[in-house]
Amino acid sequence: MLSNFRFPCLTPFFMCKISLFVLTALFMLQTQVRASGKCGEFEGLLSMGLEDLMNVKVTTAFKKPQSVKNIPAAVYIITSEDIRRSGAESIPELLRVVPGVNVAKIDNGNWAVSIRGFNGLFSAKLLVLMDGRILYDPLFSGVWWDAQDTVLEDIDRIEVIRGPGASSWGTNAVNGVINIITKDSHDTIGGLVSGSAGNQNRGTLLARYGFKVGDIGTARFYAKTSKRHQQRQHDGSTAWDDWFMDRAGFRTDLKLGKKNKASLKGEIYTARGTNKLIGFNHGFTRRLIIKNNVPISGGFIVTDLDHQFSKNLNLSFKFYYDHTERKYSNFTSETRDTIDFEFQNRYVRNDLLDFLWGGIYRHTWDNIPISHGAVIGAFNPKTRKDDLFSFFFQNEAKFLSERLRILTGVRLDHNNYSGLEVQPTFRVLYSLGGNQELWAAVSKAVRSPSRYNRDAIWVLGRAPSPIPNVVSVISYIGNDDFDSEKLWAYELGYRWRVNRRLTLDVTGFANFYRGLFSGTVGQPYLHHGFRIIPALPGNYGRGENLGLEFTGNVKPFDWWRLELSYSYLDTHYWIDSDHRENTGISVFLMDSPHHQISLRSNMDITPRLEFDARFRYVANLSRLGIPSYTELDIRLGYKPIKNVELSLDAENLLDPYHPEYKDKFLRLLNTEVPRSFSGKITWHF
Amino acid sequence: MAFLKNFTQIASPLLAARARAYGSRLFFPMCILAFSILINYSLGLSKPVVSSVRELKTAFLYQFTKYVTWPKVKKNRKKLYIGIAADPEMMDAVLRLDGRLSQGKTIVVVPLEESSDLENLDVLYLGEGYFADDIVDKAIKNHILTVSDAEGAPKKGIIIGLYMKESRLRFDINLKVANKSDLRLSSRLLKLAGNLIK
Numbered sequence: 001m002l003s004n005f006r007f008p009c010l011t012p013f014f015m016c017k018i019s020l021f022v023l024t025a026l027f028m029l030q031t032q033v034r035a036s037g038k039c040g041e042f043e044g045l046l047s048m049g050l051e052d053l054m055n056v057k058v059t060t061a062f063k064k065p066q067s068v069k070n071i072p073a074a075v076y077i078i079t080s081e082d083i084r085r086s087g088a089e090s091i092p093e094l095l096r097v098v099p100g101v102n103v104a105k106i107d108n109g110n111w112a113v114s115i116r117g118f119n120g121l122f123s124a125k126l127l128v129l130m131d132g133r134i135l136y137d138p139l140f141s142g143v144w145w146d147a148q149d150t151v152l153e154d155i156d157r158i159e160v161i162r163g164p165g166a167s168s169w170g171t172n173a174v175n176g177v178i179n180i181i182t183k184d185s186h187d188t189i190g191g192l193v194s195g196s197a198g199n200q201n202r203g204t205l206l207a208r209y210g211f212k213v214g215d216i217g218t219a220r221f222y223a224k225t226s227k228r229h230q231q232r233q234h235d236g237s238t239a240w241d242d243w244f245m246d247r248a249g250f251r252t253d254l255k256l257g258k259k260n261k262a263s264l265k266g267e268i269y270t271a272r273g274t275n276k277l278i279g280f281n282h283g284f285t286r287r288l289i290i291k292n293n294v295p296i297s298g299g300f301i302v303t304d305l306d307h308q309f310s311k312n313l314n315l316s317f318k319f320y321y322d323h324t325e326r327k328y329s330n331f332t333s334e335t336r337d338t339i340d341f342e343f344q345n346r347y348v349r350n351d352l353l354d355f356l357w358g359g360i361y362r363h364t365w366d367n368i369p370i371s372h373g374a375v376i377g378a379f380n381p382k383t384r385k386d387d388l389f390s391f392f393f394q395n396e397a398k399f400l401s402e403r404l405r406i407l408t409g410v411r412l413d414h415n416n417y418s419g420l421e422v423q424p425t426f427r428v429l430y431s432l433g434g435n436q437e438l439w440a441a442v443s444k445a446v447r448s449p450s451r452y453n454r455d456a457i458w459v460l461g462r463a464p465s466p467i468p469n470v471v472s473v474i475s476y477i478g479n480d481d482f483d484s485e486k487l488w489a490y491e492l493g494y495r496w497r498v499n500r501r502l503t504l505d506v507t508g509f510a511n512f513y514r515g516l517f518s519g520t521v522g523q524p525y526l527h528h529g530f531r532i533i534p535a536l537p538g539n540y541g542r543g544e545n546l547g548l549e550f551t552g553n554v555k556p557f558d559w560w561r562l563e564l565s566y567s568y569l570d571t572h573y574w575i576d577s578d579h580r581e582n583t584g585i586s587v588f589l590m591d592s593p594h595h596q597i598s599l600r601s602n603m604d605i606t607p608r609l610e611f612d613a614r615f616r617y618v619a620n621l622s623r624l625g626i627p628s629y630t631e632l633d634i635r636l637g638y639k640p641i642k643n644v645e646l647s648l649d650a651e652n653l654l655d656p657y658h659p660e661y662k663d664k665f666l667r668l669l670n671t672e673v674p675r676s677f678s679g680k681i682t683w684h685f
Numbered sequence: 686m687a688f689l690k691n692f693t694q695i696a697s698p699l700l701a702a703r704a705r706a707y708g709s710r711l712f713f714p715m716c717i718l719a720f721s722i723l724i725n726y727s728l729g730l731s732k733p734v735v736s737s738v739r740e741l742k743t744a745f746l747y748q749f750t751k752y753v754t755w756p757k758v759k760k761n762r763k764k765l766y767i768g769i770a771a772d773p774e775m776m777d778a779v780l781r782l783d784g785r786l787s788q789g790k791t792i793v794v795v796p797l798e799e800s801s802d803l804e805n806l807d808v809l810y811l812g813e814g815y816f817a818d819d820i821v822d823k824a825i826k827n828h829i830l831t832v833s834d835a836e837g838a839p840k841k842g843i844i845i846g847l848y849m850k851e852s853r854l855r856f857d858i859n860l861k862v863a864n865k866s867d868l869r870l871s872s873r874l875l876k877l878a879g880n881l882i883k
Binding site for chain 1: 813874
């Protein structure tokens with residue numbers, strides 16, 4: 001049984017011996033091959049034609065610009081062209097195109113987005129950033145997707161790393177990292193006005209204007225408003241989940257002398273809608289469906305400074321402040337402020353030393369008042385201040401005329417919940433020649449405890465009471481025993497660029513989790529006239545996620561591109577044998593599909609007419625009772641004149657309605673995603 | 686609701702009682718890191734490093750030389766001279782083109798200094814911040830293909846400007862200056878350009 005199998009590599013000493021051995025071997029190899037002159041990687045680039053060179057993607061997945069083919073990790077990049085042709089109206093919808101990412105809509109505001117398993121309303125093991133600003137909220141450990149958006153036309157690229165990215169990006173980058181990077185304002189000079197509407201999209205309007213700031217730089221301002229029409233519940237009744245969002249912001253990029261670059265971004269936003277949660281009345285005698293108005297507002301400012309000291313030494317600083325407020329009118333509210341200072345220094349000495357290191361100090365404080373309406377849960381203490389100190393070190397060494405790359409890195413994070421977390425990675429990439437690369441990686445990553453894990457008191461339900469006239473309540477009670485969840489991940493990948501019309505990418509992974517969030521039912525006791533059955537959090541869960549991801553890109557003609565992707569995920573979760581009694585594991589409240597297939601087609605029928613289609617199959621979520629579904633989205637784009645683009649989108653064509661997810665965590669009432677149509681006009685000037 | 690408020694006090698167990706063996710947890714990553722740095726230093730300096738973006742730009746530059754026809758004055762020479770004024774890392778990357786063939790000619794890379802003479806060059810690569818005021822006029826006069834990765838270079842009279850877009854390298858062409866310099870650029874090159882200044 002796989003579940004009883006222990007990986008010997010999990011012991012630090014064994015790992016240490018292995019790494020010493022590998023490095024010594026490399027050292028000896030290196031001294032022998034040093035004399036050979038030509039550089040494999042560079043030779044590969046020089047032998048490519050211009051069209052092929054134009055397809056070489058550059059990524060900052062490991063915090064410095066690199067060609068994707070040199071990255072020893074599973075990286076996928078959504079470009080702004082992909083975004084334009086996706087017909088998507090929100091960031092989670094855009095992520096649907098990425099192989100291996102599972103995106104499920106819960107309602108118009110809320111999404112479940114995850115990589116390599118554990119998909120939920122709060123996917124605790126996925127780190128999401130926008131321009132280096134963390135979107136991951138430490139309250140429940142996850143991203144509130146209902147507050148995230150931007151002008152999608154101004155996104156330069158979205159870099160998705162499948163697998164642990166914690167050594168570069170920090171705690172909680174356990175199963176993946178999504179890094180949304182907006183365009184330099186230099187690329188958005190001029191105006192853009194766009195409007196779209198349809199049966200679900202009840203009007204999205206955006207305007208952006210970019211201009212030069214003297215000789216020193218460029219800037220842009222933008223504003224966007226959108227409204228989503230309510231969906232329906234599984235019984236056919238309306239879901240009352242209309243969703244409104246307004247935002248306005250700016251970005252400026254300046255060059256201050258030859259050696260300094262600065263960038264300043266800021267935004268304010270509001271969103272509002274409604275959702276329904278399941279809770280109880282104060283006497284716990286009745287189960288209630290609680291309808292909440294959910295007003296959200298916030299803003300942020302991000303500053304980046306970059307200074308080139310010498311040809312080998314580059315230093316960059318980041319500072320941001322983020323404020324966010326959300327309210328569930330009949331439940332509670334959250335106000336959170338975050339300030340963050342970061343610096344990063346890159347020092348390049350030779351083939352063996354391309355050293356990157358940096359540090360972060362992040363301070364976040366919140367306020368979560370106790371609810372006055374119905375009872376769902378509360379946080380104690382209601383306000384909390386937390387600090388994070390973090391250092392990372394990363395080195396990339398090239399051997400064998402750059403055919404072999406070794407990336408070693410470690411990140412030391414100190415947070416208020418679980419103390420010091422050490423997250424190393426060891427990655428190797430070998431170019432086999434003929435545009436084939438083989439890579440392997442071993443990494444550790446942790447998910448730090450959330451405020452919910454430590455401070456929440458949550459009513460899970462009622463239980464039959466043995467004492468007459470005393471109500472029995474099952475209540476989750478967070479406590480300080482909860483430690484971080486840990487992962488050791490082993491990855492193996494292969495990429496082959498067969499020719500300029502065909503590329504293949506396969507990645508296999510084995511993730512071994514320890515200390516997964518579990519709940520143990522404790523001794524009942526009487527408290528203020530109630531019989532409380534406590535459910536106490538612990539780290540008694542174990543897990544193994546094994547999987548395979550395949551992507552193939554085919555370009556049969558210059559005007560037609562196809563992308564086929566398949567991802568397979570096999571999961572096993574169990575409780576430590578010493579703690580099996582009365583213990584459950586939180587993973588059973590969420591689920592990810594075992595199979596996902598996607599086929600995307602982009603056709604340029606004429607230079608002015610585009611036809612795009614996307615077929616996707618998502619297997620069932622057995623733990624949540626969600627059946628499998630197959631859907632088709634199509635888009636027709638037309639450019640009648642040079643600066644104007646018209647498009648028609650149809651989504652979820654194969655079913656009038658289908659459910660994608662059932663949230664068992666906040667117990668949001670779940671909706672069904674309808675077939676939708678919309679039209680869009682975009683004008684550049 | 687009162688019980689909710691007091692609850693953590695009752696259920697709250699111990700925060701402080703967790704002893705951790707930080708030392709052993711740090712041992713493995715630090716070991717790898719220290720050893721990797723040790724190797725790096727023990728081997729000392731080899732050739733300077735170029736990051737892959739610079740290598741990519743160099744590969745573009747190499748390709749550009751294949752799509753240009755020079756006027757008779759320069760056409761029949763056996764060598765193709767590429768002048769470069771850029772930061773040292775870019776210079777190192779371009780120097781690796783030295784000795785390769787393009788259109789049957791052997792490439793000779795010439796690192797430029799301020800006083801250098803441009804007359805003999807076929808191609809000139811100018812990095813960001815390596816512009817001189819009179820360089821465009823001199824290049825036109827001497828039929829030199831100018832390439833630069835400086836921002837908005839084609840608008841300043843450079844024939845080919847390289848830039849990053851959508852995480853890929855792209856280029857714009859100033860055809861007006863190319864024509865003035867008596868350089869014929871192939872239609873394939875023009876087709877691939879992002880913007881053409883005519």
